[in-house]
Amino acid sequence: MTTSHNPTNAAATEPYVLNIGPQHPSTHGVFRLRVVMDGEVIRDLDMIVGYLHRSMEKLAEERTYTQNIPFTDRADYLAAMSNNLGVCLAVERLAGVEVPERASYLRVIFAELQRIASHAMANGTLVSDAGAWQTPLLYMFREREKILDLFEMTCGARLTTNYMRIGGVSFDPPPEFWPALQELMDEMPTRIDEYASLVQDSEIFLARTRNVGVISAADAINGSLVGPALRGSGVPWDLRKAEPYCVYDRMNFEVPVGRHGDVYDRFMVRLEETRQSVEIIKQAMAQIPDGPHKTDIPLALRPPVGEVYGRVEGPRGELGFYLVSDGTPAPYRFHIRAPSLINLSLLREMAVGVSLPDAVVALGSLDIVVGDIDR
Amino acid sequence: MPAGPHQLDGHRVAARLGAALSGIVTRATDEWVEVAPERVQEALRWLRDSQEFDAAQLSNLTAVDRHTSFEVVYHLQSLDLNHQVVVKAIVADHEAPSLPSAYPVYKGALLQEREVYDLMGIRFADHPDLRRLFLWEGYPGHPLRKDFLGIGGGRTSGLGRFPNEDPANRDRMMNAGNLTSQDMPPEAGGHGSAMASGGH
Amino acid sequence: MESPGIIIAFWVLAAVTVGGCLMVLVARNLLHALVFLVLAFLGMAGLFVTLSADFIAVAQILIYAGSIAVLMVFAIMLTPLAARDNANSLYLLPALAAGLGIAGLVSVVAVITPWSELKGDALGQSDPVTTVSAIGDLLLGRYVLPFEVASILLFFALLGAIVLVHERRGPREGS
Amino acid sequence: MLGLSVTLAHYLVVSALIFGIGTVIALSKRNAVAVLMGVELMLNAVNLTLIAFSRFSSAFGQNGQPLSGHVFVVFVLTVAAAEAAVALAMAVLVYRQRETVDLDRINLLRG
């Protein structure tokens, strides 16, 4: 046995490697963290992704633009509507397709519904990561279920909706959709209050999330964080305000930003955003005009040679589609700027040096979707 | 041109960038500015630190395979000024492409560069942790390259032509009412005619 | 006349205790040895019960099986894998001789001594004896000085253990 | 004789055996924690002796006087706990300094 006499470097325990995932309750999918731990404290962290990699960008090069829309459902499978919207807007800008006004309103309504559903999931799983045995999660699922019912009513699918089309949306909602939506929106604020009251002021939840996983505003910007992770750090950046697409410039809403940039702030930003989404949907319902829901486009849409970077504010942040067209019906390059993946850029900084439970909560607050990471 | 609503004119960026760092701009268009690949880090740092452009965030980083070269595309944005700057670097070496990393300038490049390395095979020098991201070490090739698993018969990957556009099928489809004349390209033929029998 | 229950209990517990001790000596793995040590402690607590020392029995479980064993667990865990064997040293034979000598000598003395002063037929009496309050009276009465000394000893042992194991955090930050 | 009733001598023999085994463990083991186990067993044997003497004295149960044996055991338990805490802390410390808990290798005082 070596007798390296080094009292200052007295390791209390031996560091060891812990594999969190690919099958683990807190990774929300097949996502793996290889963590070097010293007791309870994380000394190093390496993330291993790709278990769900379907090479979507390669597949897209063999398919027309319309055929690519269903792929985006499967990328971020918790925010299919937003993904559909993003790719449609990008293609429309590339090909110069006009969208009827009613379709724009419908897109706003469904994108915001999707945001509510996705944030409910994100916040629910975050609280579940903090150990609340799924009660808040199931409360938040209550409204998510109703929203998915509305999706099903409109386009027949709940999760992978494939609802948006280039030039509009695939279906006009049925007449019974509107009262159901109205009723949901009427009860939504009290429901949000209800599930906020479950956790928002819970001292245990506060103790677990306050000053945990703190990201400063400068780091968040430099680390390409987007969405609630960026806004949680106090940066008022929302593409719906900054670069209004569809009819967001006619909507009156506010952007919540956090105070400390910790897990609690990201949670609260998501919570407030659901409230704002309800407001947006109410305004859109009041303003929506009659008219066609779709313009006809050629089956083989041939955008001119060129490139476009279209982006929307998805539930997880800036969702970009970088499309390069060579004039053929299929994109030459189809790149999805996945917020889930890029938000993980700072995970190592957040997790190294803190204890395992903090790292789990910090990871949960980034709201990753493995389909979006791997694509 | 389909530029984003807040995207800056590439010529304007090129003028200022070229004035500050001489010889760095190789080309500029309405939409983007092309910089010398070996000096891309310098260009990004200048754009990030300049008062005028304030490109604080690397919004998107990706690459495009142009058969003989690679385009690495940087979408930068300023949150305060609310505009976008698109920077491109053309990597001429298609066999062993290499480029300085943007990580020293933007921490957000960490995973995006790994993704580009994994799928396109572009090496980023002085990237702290350049490993494959999605695929495992030892995976043969880089799948997003156009010559990956080269298709026989001189075809390149990509959908050259919508299958139903094959002149042989054209009349049949139009008779069946599935197509309108609007769906047809202006001229028949083209480089993708082999696709018609491809059964995609 | 003693009840057969007590006699059976004595023999079983004595066998468990001595067997546990022997296994501590024999076991190759330190953690196995620890398990047998706890078994021996529990057997000892049982022997205390047969001697109507209920408070001492419970204290034995609490302190030996509950606390000291856990302390040992921590000590074992804080040292590396290589230190978890229970090997004997070169002194095994002399130690065996010494141990057997002591045990034999004391046993012989214990058996041949008449113990005329101590012939209480204690095991036969059936009324439960309350020892707790009596021990408490003694501790705070006749033995109050040793009691206080013991508490001070415990306090300083606590402090000493903390001081010994406390990590000096300063220089580690740089590395 | 031994099979019919349990006398003081039985307890004393058991305690002598435990004490002997404890001695062997304490003297022969190389691991510091194992040595501590031996010492604890020896203390336990003494406890058993004390309790047994207390129990078999004729005055047991009267005025609580013979319970002095119990009080001694309480003190022994106290000292044992303190000793275990300090000894194990020392074992950990020695491990940190010397990277071993093998008592044969801990020869710091030999220089």
Next chain:
Amino acid sequence: MSTAPRPATPMARQILEHRSLLQRAYALPGEVFFPLLFVLLGGLAATVGIGFLVVAGYLDGRWYDIRDLGNGTSHFRYWAQQQGLPPSVAYLTTALLGGIGILSLVGGWLVIGSWVERRLIAKFQIRQGPNRNGLFGLLQPIADALKLIQKEVLIPVGADRLLFFLPPILIFLPAMLGWAPIPWAAKMSYVDMNVGVVYAIAISSLGVLAVFLAGWSSNNHYALLGAMRTVAMMVSYEIPISLSLLGVVLFTGSLQLSQIVVWQQTYHIWMVILLPFAAFAFLFASTAEINRTPNDIGEAESEIVAGFHTEYSGMKAGLFLAVELGNAILVGAMMSTVFFGGYSFFGLETWIPGYLILATKIGAVYFVFVWLRGTLPRFRLDQLMSFAWKFLIPLSIIQLLVVSVESLVIAQSDLPGLATVGGSVVVNLVLTYFGVRAWANAIGYAPNEMASPPIMTNGVGGLRAAEQIRAGR
């Protein structure tokens, strides 16, 4: 948009009636029955005892008071003595029968408790819970047990086989032994030992070793991490438990659990009113000892999967789960006995058998455990440790000082018990309220400042805007 009347299509109707379905789920009577079921089960499981009583009554030719099954034991002994049997035979027989009684009681509760827990948590989580097997899904635990039994028991590679085999058994022992001193009625306890409180603490400390061995022998980092967490937590929280029980012991002047109940009966007061902080400390520390929310960090499923029993499968895992549940019931029994008057209920125990009252109280405490589990997030290990060492233990010690003075006053003064005990209640309530607040302020804990809603803005911007917003608040 249109304000259409109520939609006609089935799908839309279904969506609109979604909420009323949930309301119906709320209103289902399942949870109304749970206390009733506990009481019934208390009675059911005591059937063994009652049968024994009837047999004893037949043998002795007399009719017995079923309010206290302890009567049966003494009569049986009396009868055995009359028959000339050696007393040890009578003792052993009663011990055996009592053991069977307790085991069947606890076993029955394990079955029902798991059903109640799943059912109740389902209600808390606005879902139905198990409702397919039998009436209200009552047969679900049996189905679970059958499933667990028929599963293969895996031994991981590299596991220490002996130490891997032992823990499920070792951990089962304290969960069963702990029932021995609990008094179910005035004379009805398995062993009415005069060191009952210390015995309970000592027995609960035995589980630590089993937990550690389970985690260490599994050769799994999650298991080891969970075991070390659990051991650290159990060792720390034994101290608040002991201190809170010591306060009770100071008042009652006895370590005997039956005497503690009798004391509460005598003064017509529950210890929880007299010692609210001790009751809270005991409840909180118990959740740590038995690994339940909010202190279930030893098996925090979002962090370390299942903690120390990650690698156990089949009935061994089932045994761990059963012990967890059994411990909850055992703690409920201790809690009811020590702090909630045990088998007594202000004179009601003369009309209703004491064991039924105790069973109801255990059910109530168990309900609290389930409630906590359905509601609260989980602490972090260091937070739990600081809560124990910086909050519970100092305050418990201060409380002990106050209580020792009060108990002296109650024991020595000539005033009537009502005055001294009532005075102590007032003093303790006031001191607890202000003491907790003052201590929380002293250690700098201010939760209300921590809960801050986000700032609502209307503009967009980057770092500069963020700094402006931050400066503006």
